[in-house]
Amino acid sequence: MTQPSDSILILDFGSQVTQLIARRVREAGVYSEVAPFQSAAEAFERLQPKGVILSGGPASVTLETSPRAPQGIFDAGVPILGICYGQQLMSAQLGGNVIVSGDGGEFGQAFVEVHKPCALFDGLWKPGERHQVWMSHGDKVDAIPPGFEAVATSPGAPFAIVADEARRYYGVQFHPEVVHTPDGGRLLANFARHVCGLAGDWTMAEFRQTKIAEIRAQVGSGRVLCGLSGGVDSAVAAVLIHEAIGEQLTCVFVDHGLLRAGEGEQVVSLFRNHYNIPLVHVNAEEQFLSGLAGVTDPEAKRKFIGKTFIDVFEAEARKIGGADFLAQGTLYPDVIESVSFTGGPSVTIKSHHNVGGLPERMNMQLVEPLRELFKDEVRELGRELGLSEQFVGRHPFPGPGLAIRIPGEVTKERCDILRKADAIYLEEIRKAGLYDAIWQAFAVLLPVRSVGVMGDGRTYDSVLALRAVTSTDGMTAQAFQFPGDFLPRVTTRIINEVRGINRVTYDYTSKPPGTIEWE
């Protein structure tokens, strides 16, 4: 794989926030990649980075069995920054000492006092100043390795920042990557640019060119099939791949009858008419809805839909004489396997419909050009590629579509009712200028009927739940707080305009304990 020559390698020791380090470094205009500590040597060899960052992590370096960095990283002569566990690890591996804090450690907001100048905070912090940082540690360094000196301290960490300017090694006990360390991004930018000497000119335009070259090298003269959903990730992947290999790409858009109002037409008009990208529009409504008849269990629905997607893709691949590659819009958060120390299996909350089962069954190789990016970076790449804001700024939409927003049995009639209500809800959100402030908004048609009175007559119809959440990555979420008159207004419109619904509720559950979708 070709990579930008000027990069930073981040070794992941299992911190919850390792991905944020990559973000901050890229925000500073420097390309960075995360690799699990177990594959440190291969990643270093492949990337030839100009600097290395060692992440935090849950283990304790005081235990001999805890993870270490390969000695080769320290012999390579590149600058190294250790964060929390990373700092402790440098101490342990380079001749210092780490102990378990007798007083239980520091968690949350703390302040460091700067004692000496340091290249890490050149032009930013001065001796004598006090700065807010965010700590989360139970162990602490109590002797630094030869060559290091303490340049800042905090009440719980006498070695809050340590530096060996000769070797360009730095260690911080706090987490500069989180927003609760207000100057953290600038400290990381200083490390990447000032200490490692990188120009900070990495851009999406450069990423686009690198990826195009990579896709051409990988695909050669092969044929690529790309499932297009109308969502941001697959749209950006398809436009990028089309730019690289043109007509060797065929996109398949499956209308499973579980889409939102007008979605099919929008996808077809954008890709066929605007981009001139070969697009097969498969109407598979009958196949999906007949198979879903009588299915009420959420997992059974998801599994049927996942399998039927594969059947449809297989049939379409045969029609074009076979395909060698499957393109997916897989993103960074999907890729990084957080380093697991417990090794225990995690429970399945939901089987996310996953086209990942496809290549094995169809003997195809994956093309995943967005693997290094976060969602907002994908949006930026989409803009760079000239995709309209209508696509780039879209809320995510799950592959199983409305099926998982209709608890109980899914029928065409119920899909139609939900589509109408959902369209009104989203239209009002857009009109109120709230679409971009919300991460995802949708309606859920409940399998509950309630009594109402309309025009002096009795009604006995379905209940609709409205949901809107704010989130950064979908892993955690909070209910969106609508301004005063918004929900009553939408409620009135939906009950007046959609036959079959006579009551509307709003879902205030956060995630956890709820999930975003209801099934």
Ligand SMILES: Nc1ncnc2c1ncn2[C@@H]1O[C@H](COP(=O)(O)OP(=O)(O)OP(=O)(O)O)[C@@H](O)[C@H]1O
């Ligand atoms: N209706 C569909 N037709 C064809 N492929 C689909 C369809 N729905 C989902 N997929 C495939 O499944 C993948 C995963 O869906 P996912 O919702 O995670 O991504 P997305 O739809 O591209 O973006 P977003 O997360 O913004 O909705 C898509 O990238 C696409 O390849």
Ligand SMILES: O=c1[nH]c(=O)c2[nH+]cn([C@@H]3O[C@H](COP(=O)(O)O)[C@@H](O)[C@H]3O)c2[nH]1
């Ligand atoms: O492509 C997808 N296939 C799926 O099977 C699927 N299930 C949930 N989602 C989306 O994932 C995010 C988190 O959803 P949950 O909190 O409901 O797990 C939310 O954005 C959901 O819309 C899916 N996306």
Ligand SMILES: NC(=O)CC[C@H](N)C(=O)O
């Ligand atoms: N956040 C961290 O990296 C923690 C490091 C180590 N586990 C400690 O408790 O001190």
Ligand SMILES: [Mg+2]
């Ligand atoms: Mg989607």
